[in-house]
Amino acid sequence: MKQFNNLKNGSVEWKTLDWLGFVSQADAKTTFYMDNLVLTNQPR
Amino acid sequence: MDGQLQRSRVEDHLSFTFENNLVYWSGGKLLSGLWKDVNVKLGKNLYWDASTKPIDFQGMNFSQWQRAGKDVGSVVANPEFLAAEGFDFRLEKDSPAFRLGFKPFDFSKAGVYGDSAWIKLARRLQYPPVEFAPEPPPLSLREDFETTPVGKPPAEAHISVENKGDSLAVTEEIAASGKRSLKIIDSPGLQHRFNPHFYYTPRHREGVTRCAFDIRVEEATEMFQEWRDEASPYRVGPSFSIKNGKLSSGDQELMTIPVNQWVHVEVSAALGANNRGTWNLSVTLPSQR
Numbered sequence: 001m002k003q004f005n006n007l008k009n010g011s012v013e014w015k016t017l018d019w020l021g022f023v024s025q026a027d028a029k030t031t032f033y034m035d036n037l038v039l040t041n042q043p044r
Numbered sequence: 045m046d047g048q049l050q051r052s053r054v055e056d057h058l059s060f061t062f063e064n065n066l067v068y069w070s071g072g073k074l075l076s077g078l079w080k081d082v083n084v085k086l087g088k089n090l091y092w093d094a095s096t097k098p099i100d101f102q103g104m105n106f107s108q109w110q111r112a113g114k115d116v117g118s119v120v121a122n123p124e125f126l127a128a129e130g131f132d133f134r135l136e137k138d139s140p141a142f143r144l145g146f147k148p149f150d151f152s153k154a155g156v157y158g159d160s161a162w163i164k165l166a167r168r169l170q171y172p173p174v175e176f177a178p179e180p181p182p183l184s185l186r187e188d189f190e191t192t193p194v195g196k197p198p199a200e201a202h203i204s205v206e207n208k209g210d211s212l213a214v215t216e217e218i219a220a221s222g223k224r225s226l227k228i229i230d231s232p233g234l235q236h237r238f239n240p241h242f243y244y245t246p247r248h249r250e251g252v253t254r255c256a257f258d259i260r261v262e263e264a265t266e267m268f269q270e271w272r273d274e275a276s277p278y279r280v281g282p283s284f285s286i287k288n289g290k291l292s293s294g295d296q297e298l299m300t301i302p303v304n305q306w307v308h309v310e311v312s313a314a315l316g317a318n319n320r321g322t323w324n325l326s327v328t329l330p331s332q333r
Contacts, residue, residue, distance in 0.1 A: 001332055006322040007293050010270070010280025015319050017253050017281065019272035021243035024230040029209065030264035031229045032286075035220035035306070037257040039185035041248045044318055 017041075047076030051084060060084040066123050066141055068133075070094035073274070075102055078202070080112070088117040088144050094128065100276035119144065183246040189214045189224040197242065198226065205240040208233070212240045220258035220306040228267075250316035258306045261286055265303075271313070271323075282311050282323035291327065298325070305330045 020039065024032065048069050051060055060083070067074065067089060074091060079102050091106075093099050099120060101109035106120050124136035135141055135148050156166035187198055192214040197203045205212050209231030219225040228240055246253070253271075261267070268285035272278040284293045291298050301307055307330065313323035 001326055001328045002299055004293075004298055004325040004327075007282070007284075007296075007325055009313075009319070009321050009323060010283050010294070012321050013275075014271070014273055014279040014281035014321075015316055016273045017246045017248040017271050017313075017315060018274035019243055019270075019278065020246055020255065021241055021272070022228070022267065022269050023238050023241035024210075024228050024265070024267045025237045026230040026264055026266035027232050027234075027237065028264045028266075029229075029231055030262050030266070031227060032262060032265045032267055033215075033218055033220075033225045033227055033260040035189065035222075035225040035258040035260075037185055037187040037226075037255075039183065039244065039246060039253070039255050041182040041184065041246070041251050041253045041315075043251045044314060 047073035049075055049079075051075075051077035051079055054078050054081060055083060058083050058085060062086045063088050064144070064146060065089045066146065067091045068094065068123060068125070068128060071097070074099050079114070086115045086118065089115060090118065090123055090141050090144055090146070091120050092122050098276050100274075103276075103278070105276070117144065180247065182248045182251075183244060185244065188222055189219075189226050190222045192224065194224065201242040201244055203240075203242050204238075206234050206236070208235075210234060210240045212242055218260070220260070225258075225260075230266075248315055250318070252312060252314050252318075254310060254312040256308070256310040258308050259286075260306045261289070261301060261303055263289055263303050269309075269311070271311075281319070282313050282325075284311075284325065293325070299327060301327075302329060308333065 022034065048067050049062065063086065070093065091099060099106065101114070104112065109115060119140055121140040123141050124139040126132045126134045126136060133151070156163055185200065189198065192198050194216050195213050197212050198214070203212055211229045213227060214224050215227040216223050217227065230240065266287045268283060270283040271281040284291060286301055289301050289303055291301050308328040310326045311323060313319060
């Protein structure tokens with residue numbers, strides 16, 4: 001497993017998760033697959 | 045209701061027309077649900093958020109929204125009520141609502157009418173104080189796509205496809221476990237480079253959020269996963285992309301992703317005051333599972 005910690009947020013002001021998106025932005029005929037999507041929120 | 049205006053079912057014909065209205069509120073979203081398709085018509089409305097925060101029109105500002113063909117003849121302007129905070133919604137003489145053709149009416153005459161006994165009976169009714177439903181709990185997902193019919197998108201996700209060779213639907217062609225997975229097909233020449241895409245609205249405000257999934261890409265795959273808040277313009281938290289078999293975050297290339305193999309990805313971040321501007325990512329390759 002490769003672990004990357006303390007990656008920087010896109011914005012320093014970001015604090016809440018209201019939109020979680022997966023976007024395909026190729027300009028070509030191409031496919032990807034996803035499986036076993038899990039989203040959890042736990043008290044700190 | 046999540047916003048001032050909510051559109052629920054999207055139908056394959058013009059099913060929603062919203063015109064000649066004054067929409068006045070203080071804080072929170074204007075539009076909830078899906079409003080970008082051609083089967084909803086808005087026009088000649090006046091919108092005003094008394095908190096004076098910029099109004100989000102489905103991820104666009106008002107100019108972009110109108111350039112997309114929405115809300116022709118509408119304005120974002122203070123309607124100039126006499127005293128909205130005291131629920132006096134009569135309009136000042138120079139209200140911009142008049143320029144839209146809005147015809148004010150005497151709302152004090154609304155209600156029960158008839159003989160005096162009947163009106164007296166109605167006035168005896170005591171309304172209970174308004175109570176709003178509590179905020180929904182934070183969204184949790186455990187989606188293995190096994191119960192979604194083949195050819196259909198996941199029910200809880202918001203989907204955006206152009207149906208011009210692109211698609212987003214469950215398949216039994218391949219799976220990381222079980223029999224089914226979600227297949228996302230991109231195509232050249234789409235109107236929007238960001239299609240196809242799907243998203244959830246988790247409403248996570250505090251604590252620690254974790255998002256894990258298996259993904260299988262091709263050499264030509266170009267995708268990204270992003271976490272955003274509800275500000276307008278939105279602000280981005282954790283974000284990474286996969287392009288040409290390379291996983292990157294920002295301008296930092298992190299690692300090579302093998303193509304045509306399942307890879308396990310986990311993203312986690314603290315929210316609210318505990319977020320220090322960073323997030324964590326782990327990637328497990330097939331050889332490491």
